[in-house]
Amino acid sequence: MKKSLFILAFLATTALGGLHAAYAGQAPGAASAPDVPVSHRDRVYAAEQFSNTVSVTDPADNKLLGVIRLGDPQPGNLSPLYRGQVLVHGMGFSPDHHTLAVVSIGTNSVTFIDTATNTVKHTTYVGRAPHEAFFTPDGKEVWVTVRGEDYVSVIDGQTYEEKARIKLPAGPGMTIFSPDGKYGYVCSSFNPETDVVSVADHQIVGKVKQDSPFCPNIAASADGEQVWFTLKDVGKTMVFNARPPFNVLKSIDTGPITNHVNLIRTPKGSFAYVSIGGRNEVKVFDTTDFNLVATIPVGKLPHGVWPSGDGTRVYVGLENADALAAIDTATNKVIATIPIGQAPQAVNYVPDAVPEGDGRQNLQPLGIAGQTAHLQLNAVKGGKASAPTSVSLFDQGLAQVLQASVTGLEPKQSYVLALADKADGTGNVQPLASFMTNPAGAAIVNAVGPIRQIVQGEDKTPRRYLVILAGNDARTGTPVQVQAD
Template identity: 40%
Template sequence: MFSVRHAIGAATVLATAGAAVFGVTAAAGGSPAASPHGARPVAAVKAADPAPLSGRDRVYTADQSSNTVTVIDPAAGRTLGTIRLGDQRLGATLSPQYLSNAGVHGLGYSPDRRRLGVVSVASNTVDIIDTATNKVLSHTDAGRAAHEGAFTADGGEFWVADRGRDTVTIVDADRGGVAGRVTVGAGPSKVLMSPDGELAYVNHISAPEITVVDVKSRKVTGRITGLADVFSSDAAISPDGKEIWAAHKRAGKVSVIDVAARKVKAVLDTGPDTNHPNFATNALGSFAYLTVGGLDQTLVYERTASGAPKLITRVRNHGHAPHGSWPSGDGTRMYVGLEKSDAVDVIDTTTNRVIDTISTGQEPQAVLYAPGAVPSADSAPGLGRQGLGERVRNVPTVLPDGSAGDAMRPGGKGRVLEATVRPVGGLDMVQLQARDLRPATTYQAYAVGASGRETPLVSFTTDEGGKAPQVLSFSAFTGKRIAIKPKGRASAQTLASLKRISTGHEHNAAGGRDADPASLVFCCC
């Protein structure tokens, strides 16, 4: 009902001529095929549960605007429903007595796939959910701007990074509540666990490093320095534990880290809004997948034992702003959330083509694939429909010189001005994102009707790089397009506020109608 099937066609843009042989079958005996580039692939690590897709598997997305978790049956390619954790954005969430979650964003699952850890970035909360019943087992107040986390190997604790502090909060996954905190340095963004569960790795939004923590003692034991940028939006550790890929969204780069040597082995130039990395091992070898939201692409790299990974192909997503990603248990599929299209793309990892697109709740962020998460294929208790079936629109934009702002520019630069409109709480949420405008300048955005009439929508200010990562406005939007006009140089106060948020020292500051990105960024990740 909520699945849109796509014909397999030319869905990929090959990065090199040699990539044409990427879809060959495995060699006899099931061993990985030779690399088409001559690079020696990293030894494939057999998944703990390599069973093919099953009706007992589940895909989950954390939906930031509908404040839901979407539940998908990957075998059927069907959305089963959503777990409601709060009201749709706006609505009662602005009330001083609002008690539910806001900004459902991060996800993690326990090693036995029986529980989800769900992080809400605006309410600073962690909910532990039973995957069999879809019921919330506990609700815990975590640290300021809690973002992404992971379960310990025994499933008893959920460690979550507190972006607005210098701590990782340890949540008691069995009983709820805070079991402890670890000081790791300014702006921790995500917690990764080593495959053996002995070490935790934490990236940051305020320092170009990875902090290493001994899980048993809860002590910092080292730091991996020299990352490509101070702001690391997301990171992932390979299944074999050999590499960490740290994404730098603002810089459009990825730092590839040799875990054993504790040093950066490569820096990749990937593109605007580089986001979640993840890994898939199949009959062809071991590969890293990387979402690039500003290009509407998922990049595929072949992992190599030494030197820089090899770019194999660029998968053209069937929607806007790919964000979170997660492989199926057998490594044959990669599920990619489309933040600005409220859907998930399903990529066949042997052909690297999008073979299905499945609807989700509003503004999906993190994505998880949990093999064997439920007791039976028809298990879907307690689900609702909040956030489903709501129309999301990516509307045309017009720049001050009259040119279109939403056209994809050559050279991997992305769009200048994107506009997404979705209904929430009886109004429309209008989300703008700008790149390469006039630096440190205040702009007025207008909703332009069919007659050409302009209605003021919201004003915003670009940073010194000409960017505005996320600008929000709530109204009854009846326009056909959105146009912007410059109002002049930003004030010193506004520029100071932008500088604080760009260095990770301010999060979600208050603001009025004339707002800068520091006051309107919901989660630049």
């Protein structure tokens, strides 16, 4: 009897062990890599484009440890002698998890940071408006998509000097690699084409037609089977075969301002998590049949997405909430919201980023980076029902950077964000920014000024109200959305 129980226990243990091994490994690593349980050695990083900081969070207790300050907010960064970074935006990390590569769009730079000490090791300057950077799986190269031009800048992974350029159609958006290091997948933000590049010789070996020209983000599965990318302008997410012939497997309507996607493996299966900025939610898809399995409300304008080293959590940067949302993948519910810097973009979860010590060296408090006001615009009475437009006013001293995540408008139409005398959007109107909506009827709109003081009537300033009107600067029409409070 005891022998039979022992055999049954052995078989059960073997089966469970095989199950764990089958689901081990999280992107961008290979499925064969072991999962890394969440611990105080791990870090979650977010690149914050208006405070020009990188926030550093301990996922073991979901606590912000501080920020790495790469630059100053406005107006300090307008000086001709300014030496810091502007528009801190993209992010990637080395295979040994010891180096973070941070892209700043405004200063055309890639900053390499030591994860153990939070110190800058080197800054490399590349071409106009780089967007994202990632290390090859062997760590020998860093590929930087130079979105303002027409190439990938290939940087040596040890010296951090540019060693080559891979010529592509204009506007490469992001690169991610197959887990075996054979292919680099480069989607485009200006052309409806994703290119597959051989890592060994930097030659284009495949092309994938995008449903639209604007891809900001791409992810490859740990099993080497699939590549997922988002299309921000039309609100879609596409999937293609990670191996030749690189054929499209699925195109999914995901929602306005579809931002980032990332892939996880759990005992329940393999899933794609997609941030939908215009809906303030993350959608979860089964990668086997592409069915939607969960919709998770997370907060205003979700952007970057990255899983923990064991797939038990997914972290999401909330661009218009200055926060990081932690999702429990077993329940697909938000278990923590952590205040961070202004307008987080890319997010990286780096397991074992700090092998020893507390990893708090050279971190600074949030300071002004934690100061933001939030507003909402709703459709006028009888107007088109939609998710509300969220507005964030990021403090930059006496002025603010305004960012509006506009949704619920007519596709490909001209509108004006303005200040109006009256709460219903009528009276004297002062335009702030003209914009055109994308095919999903959405847009990200920016302006700069002492806007918080005006719309909240501070310091005896005559109060005015944010409004969106049809038309353009030369001729504005009727209000379509008005400030909620």
